[in-house]
Amino acid sequence: MSDQQNVYPVSDDIAAKAWADKEKYQAMYQQSVDDPDAFWGEQAKRIDWFKAPTRIKHTSYDPHNVDIRWFEDGTLNASVNCLDRHLETRGDQTAIIWEGDDPNDSKHTTYRELHAQTCQLANALKELGIGKGDVVTLYMPMIPEAAVAMLACARIGAVHSVVFGGFSPDAVAQRVVGAQSKLVITADESVRGGKHVPLKDNVDAALTRDGTEVCQNVLVVKRTGGEIQWHEGRDVWYGDLVEKQSTDCAAEEMNAEDPLFILYTSGSTGAPKGLKHTTGGYLVYASLTHQYVFDYQDGEVYWCTADVGWVTGHSYIVYGPLANGATTLMFEGVPSYPGHGRMGEVVDKHKVNILYTAPTAIRALMAHGENVMDSSQRDSLRILGSVGEPINPEAWEWFYRVIGNSRCPIVDTWWQTETGGIMIAPLPGATPLKPGSATLPFFGVQPALYDSEGKELKGAVDGNLVLTDSWPGQARSIWGDHERFVQTYFSTYQGVYFTGDGCRRDEDGYYWITGRVDDVLNVSGHRMGTAEIESSLVAHESVAEAAVVGFPHDIKGQGIYIYVTLTEGVEPTDELKKELTQWVRKDIGPIASPDVIQWAPGLPKTRSGKIMRRILRKIAANECDGLGDTSTLADPSVVDELIEHRANR
Numbered sequence: 001m002s003d004q005q006n007v008y009p010v011s012d013d014i015a016a017k018a019w020a021d022k023e024k025y026q027a028m029y030q031q032s033v034d035d036p037d038a039f040w041g042e043q044a045k046r047i048d049w050f051k052a053p054t055r056i057k058h059t060s061y062d063p064h065n066v067d068i069r070w071f072e073d074g075t076l077n078a079s080v081n082c083l084d085r086h087l088e089t090r091g092d093q094t095a096i097i098w099e100g101d102d103p104n105d106s107k108h109t110t111y112r113e114l115h116a117q118t119c120q121l122a123n124a125l126k127e128l129g130i131g132k133g134d135v136v137t138l139y140m141p142m143i144p145e146a147a148v149a150m151l152a153c154a155r156i157g158a159v160h161s162v163v164f165g166g167f168s169p170d171a172v173a174q175r176v177v178g179a180q181s182k183l184v185i186t187a188d189e190s191v192r193g194g195k196h197v198p199l200k201d202n203v204d205a206a207l208t209r210d211g212t213e214v215c216q217n218v219l220v221v222k223r224t225g226g227e228i229q230w231h232e233g234r235d236v237w238y239g240d241l242v243e244k245q246s247t248d249c250a251a252e253e254m255n256a257e258d259p260l261f262i263l264y265t266s267g268s269t270g271a272p273k274g275l276k277h278t279t280g281g282y283l284v285y286a287s288l289t290h291q292y293v294f295d296y297q298d299g300e301v302y303w304c305t306a307d308v309g310w311v312t313g314h315s316y317i318v319y320g321p322l323a324n325g326a327t328t329l330m331f332e333g334v335p336s337y338p339g340h341g342r343m344g345e346v347v348d349k350h351k352v353n354i355l356y357t358a359p360t361a362i363r364a365l366m367a368h369g370e371n372v373m374d375s376s377q378r379d380s381l382r383i384l385g386s387v388g389e390p391i392n393p394e395a396w397e398w399f400y401r402v403i404g405n406s407r408c409p410i411v412d413t414w415w416q417t418e419t420g421g422i423m424i425a426p427l428p429g430a431t432p433l434k435p436g437s438a439t440l441p442f443f444g445v446q447p448a449l450y451d452s453e454g455k456e457l458k459g460a461v462d463g464n465l466v467l468t469d470s471w472p473g474q475a476r477s478i479w480g481d482h483e484r485f486v487q488t489y490f491s492t493y494q495g496v497y498f499t500g501d502g503c504r505r506d507e508d509g510y511y512w513i514t515g516r517v518d519d520v521l522n523v524s525g526h527r528m529g530t531a532e533i534e535s536s537l538v539a540h541e542s543v544a545e546a547a548v549v550g551f552p553h554d555i556k557g558q559g560i561y562i563y564v565t566l567t568e569g570v571e572p573t574d575e576l577k578k579e580l581t582q583w584v585r586k587d588i589g590p591i592a593s594p595d596v597i598q599w600a601p602g603l604p605k606t607r608s609g610k611i612m613r614r615i616l617r618k619i620a621a622n623e624c625d626g627l628g629d630t631s632t633l634a635d636p637s638v639v640d641e642l643i644e645h646r647a648n649r
């Protein structure tokens with residue numbers, strides 16, 4: 001199988017300067033699981049507390065009493081940790097490099113400036129009547145004000161709920177009502193790939209929905225100056241209100257377990273869940289993982305290409321990097337604008353040392369061929385990172401070779417909105433890499449594999465990934481619905497957290513995430529991960545992207561239905577279908593032989609780039625009437641195309 005081919009040893013260069021080598025990783029890991037109180041008590045000192053915690057871990061996974069607390073008698077403020085404590089040593093260092101959608105637009109904000117802007121907005125929020133415990137919804141472009149808004153909420157103890165700027169008015173309304181949010185912060189428009197998105201119009205539409213009366217004000221950043229409607233008495237210009245405020249604002253003393261933010265995420269069923277993250281544990285965990293997993297060294301430029309609307313943006317654009325005094329790059333645009341070389345051009349322009357991105361972005365670039373990065377050198381890069389979905393070995397190798405010039409280790413980081421921070425990932429100075437594997441658990445993380453009856457499986461084996469004990473970054477609850485939290489994560493198996501992911505552990509103890517468990521196929525009694533077959537397919541030069549789902553099959557139980565997006569310029573022919581079938585049979589085995597291949601000019605994806613398999617499964621099953629909610633798709637029209645050309649009528 002393709003995923004066992006290469007092992008990339010730790011490079012001596014990286015190991016010499018890294019925060020952890022192999023021995024240190026093993027020693028720290030061992031202590032973190034043997035004596036969590038001692039380990040995390042020590043790690044808690046990496047951040048500043050008003051009152052240092054004396055009680056460290058207090059957690060129960062008992063389904064009758066799920067109760068997760070870390071550092072529960074400590075008090076702190078997250079914005080103080082991201083700003084104030086850096087002023088003396090690095091006040092004039094750039095905190096945020098902003099790269100606009102337009103390649104001629106960029107801006108540096110120092111820690112001192114970020115502190116002043118945050119205090120001004122914090123004072124402005126108070127003037128609008130926002131205080132400790134109030135929920136503020138952010139629906140913003142990727143501009144520094146988004147980070148300022150998060151930090152300003154944190155400063156006064158308000159709870160932010162960031163809604164991705166690509167979501168619809170209904171999604172905004174649902175989240176405003178769900179969190180009983182008193183204020184929305186937005187901008188007139190956002191700009192992505194040269195196109196303007198009417199954020200303020202969307203908020204106006206959202207706030208006509210039932211239940212949204214709870215929202216009293218809309219604070220509007222002027223980003224483009226585009227035309228907007230103005231609701232007198234409700235709408236307030238951000239610039240006008242902020243400019244008259246003091247640049248000092250005393251920080252609210254928060255308990256470690258006071259909420260820092262809510263973040264909505266979709267599950268396999270029901271309405272999106274608002275995961276609740278708290279202050280102390282989250283911050284310790286985000287900052288520790290950022291330092292060790294990316295091996296962040298003082299003075300480096302770090303770029304995470306995610307949007308602040310996702311958990312990756314929260315932990316690894318804002319809180320982790322800023323708590324560590326890093327220089328974090330925030331990119332407003334998209335990797336394909338104005339040309340497909342943009343990502344490399346941004347790396348060169350700002351001398352980026354660490355680049356953290358997603359497999360979907362890499363595969364999109366791969367489809368444009370070997371020369372797509374020719375407009376840049378990328379010599380500044382030292383570490384690469386991947387997140388969001390399993391990275392197939394071919395995309396991994398391409399990322400390593402073409403983007404990283406075969407010099408930079410790739411950290412494939414497995415984690416979830418629910419986990420708050422990275423859970424399984426290599427450390428650059430400690431862990432030999434295997435393309436396609438997220439490798440080994442981070443400090444304090446105890447993975448285990450269970451079969452469907454709840455029996456733990458030992459050794460090299462495939463199973464359902466659970467985590468047997470808590471870590472500080474873990475979500476504490478679902479906002480307003482603790483019972484659903486317990487049901488979703490702690491009732492499938494007793495006494496452990498269920499991730500919803502399938503996973504294989506190899507002979508070296510490396511973890512290979514195989515995709516959501518609901519995507520596991522069972523063909524003639526053989527279990528296989530859809531990711532495995534997809535990975536095989538995208539290794540074929542004609543395939544840009546592939547999605548595999550199961551469909552009901554009379555003889556095999558489940559058959560394999562494959563949607564294939566071809567590389568630009570490749571003709572879809574019956575010959576090619578045969579070739580791909582042979583390819584997969586050869587790569588994985590006859591049991592993985594595709595039953596149906598459908599050409600798919602586009603795949604239905606969420607705006608964060610995840611393929612919506614639920615929809616693909618329905619089309620494959622020829623159940624096109626009950627497709628359910630397609631409103632969160634980036635481009636709903638691809639679904640009609642797929643239905644029209646479905647191959648299983």
Ligand code: 6R9
Pocket residue numbers: 265310311312386387388389390391412413414415416417418438499500501513515516
């Ligand atoms: C951080 C984030 C979580 C789900 C997760 C898994 C998939 C994320 C992955 C990965 C394989 C990786 N996932 N990272 N699968 N390898 N490195 O993406 O959070 O949006 O909540 O998604 O994404 O299936 O369960 P979130």
